[in-house]
Amino acid sequence: MAAPTRIVIVGGGIAGITVATGLGRRLGRSGAAQVTLVDRALSHVWKPMLHTFAAGTALPDRQKLSLLAQAKANHFRFRLGSLQAVDRAARQLTLAPFDAEGDGAALAPTQLGYDVLILALGSRANDFGTPGVAEHCATIDDLSDAEALHRRLRGQVLAALRSEASLRIAIVGGGATGVEFAAELKHAVDVIAGYGTGALREKLRLTLIESGPRLLAAFPDRVSRAAAATLADLAVDVRTGALVTGADAAGFTLKDGGRIEADIKVWAAGVRAPAVLARIEGLDRSRTGQLVVGDTLQATRDPAIFALGDCAACPQPGA
Template sequence: MHRFIIVGGGAGGLELATRLGDRFGSSAGKPDTKAPRAQITLVDRNPTHIWKPLLHEVAAGSMDPFTQELEYAAQALWHGFEFQQGELIGLDRAQKRIRIGALRDDEAGELLPERELDYDTLVLAIGSTTHFFGVEGAQEFSIALDTVGQAELFRKRLIAACMRAEHVVPEPVAAGIEESAPLPAVEAAPRIQVAIVGAGATGVELSAELRNTAQVLAAYGLHKLDPKHDIGIVLIEAGPRILPALKESVSSATAELLTKLGVRLMTGETVAQVTRDSIRTASGKIIRADLTVWAAGIKAPAVLSQLDGLPTNRLGQLIVRRTLQTEIDDNVFALGDCAACPWPGTERNVPPRAQAAHQQASFLFAAFERRMQGKPLPEYTYRDFGSLVSLGRYSAVGNLMGGLIGGNMLIEGLFARFMYMSLYRLHIAALHGYARMMLDTVAHWLRRSTAPRVKLH
């Protein structure tokens, strides 16, 4: 049988493994089906999957990750593929073999030894990690949002900071930004200040969610601070505007909404240093930061540059052709954030977005059917359907474009919020089918109706 190995269980990798398993995989979960035509193996270092665009909601406490996680082992049984937990540490292209590191537990020690797996077709879909750009103290004193663990760490620190600040007398300073950019003297300093470095989608969405979290925590009595004035949120962006990768109309509408929510926007400010309780910018401003979140950029995991000579770009992404095959090996493919795929008609690569990973997973599923039949592979073309940014329960902003409406249209408010929530529902449908997606939606609504609006512990 043809052996497919997919490394990385993010949105694209898990969708591809699920569809390949349904079409070609084993019948372990479906005893009345025919024999498998291929062996499909998914490799990931974590035991569970969560849709990465939701991590800002986990950090703000507005989503409980343990109700949204999907067990890889269960998905494998249900959809006819195999799951191997471990981290990719090596590749032998001549032998068509990958090496997976040992799986260890803090208490029990080694759970699984280092392993080797053979493949006929290898797909690398290991996503991206936070890029700290070598800024002094950034990695040590700020929190990234790459994993559920990091998001949960920030949430717990935020609750602890609110509870502590209630009993601390505030210092008589302007508002947490030193003399180079003081606030009016009548405005009291926030008791807590959260600084978010990077005003892309993650930073913007987190800033809005945090404003809602501050209000809910006060309503439940976890602190007696004024949610808007005692808890400050500063969004720092090196570029001239927030959401630099999106249309200027989307950026302007979002900036107006964030300003109304009391989020302080600092554009054109490059962070030069991060300390335990402050941020220094290249222009000399010192911003007080009780908690710092780093959302300023992404890069591919370092392991990709160590994989048996596969070419990478300056961000560490694997350089692929329009077939999504790597430049020097037809048996190794890459998709999602870790792939540098050309975007015809532009001078850019396909952007690292969830919609791109979903499209590439669908493309490879069809391409692998042709590959198993010995037919030539088609070429992938990215279709940009627009971008949406959630501002929590307050609103959403975005633009629809391309084949969806035949042009480019700014949307905001309830319709944009509905479109944003639909993106996650479509991901669930890709993993479980539309019937189960509808049941999951109802179950999610029922859980929300009997639980606090944010996680309180």
């Protein structure tokens, strides 16, 4: 009797969970395939919610989906780990060590074999090599980012309430994440002000910086105009056509020579693939690091590897 096909899905976002659940029900239940989902976290949270966790207007514990429970209910396996390398010749993954108990104990890397590999690793913000961004700016790429940013915001809010200082926050990126985060921050301040700290509204100086001519460039113009009007009503200082050329501890430098001072700097501009994809040798990649795939979502140079979601680049017909 032939051994079941080993299907490994890396990435427990919405794409990875959907594929693992579907394959588990169709192939895992019958034993035709051994379906395994790998992720570095035990739970999934929907990425479009991350800005609300960062702002503190929603609690992540109420939004989490247990990957272990999902695996048990849908006939696939779950493996905790972070992808470190792919040996395409041996069809084997190396999963990075992780701290199982939270006590700092390092575990050795482990290997996991596959017959079919499905990469659903998502994306991360693209700083375009802008000096100072990596050192001085927060991102909202995953739950740990969102929680770290929320802790920092909370500390800055408390400091502002105890002093005469303003709370200066600048967000780079006028896409969905930047626009929604700006609005959510204003909502959070309004909630806090409702508990008798109304002065915080006057202390907040919130700036949204976009290099293009309008917000939400991927959406119709009417949506862009509506978003700009809403942010104006919320007293958000929207700067379009403003290209950031550097970040430092005190704020951002603009191409026109201007400055935007900020105590908290958030980078929500651009999209690029996770760095681990660059360590998979011999595959075609897009300009921003995504794996190039064909109509079947198979990598152009390896039919055993599929990529989907934000980590994949599927050329359009005729492009």
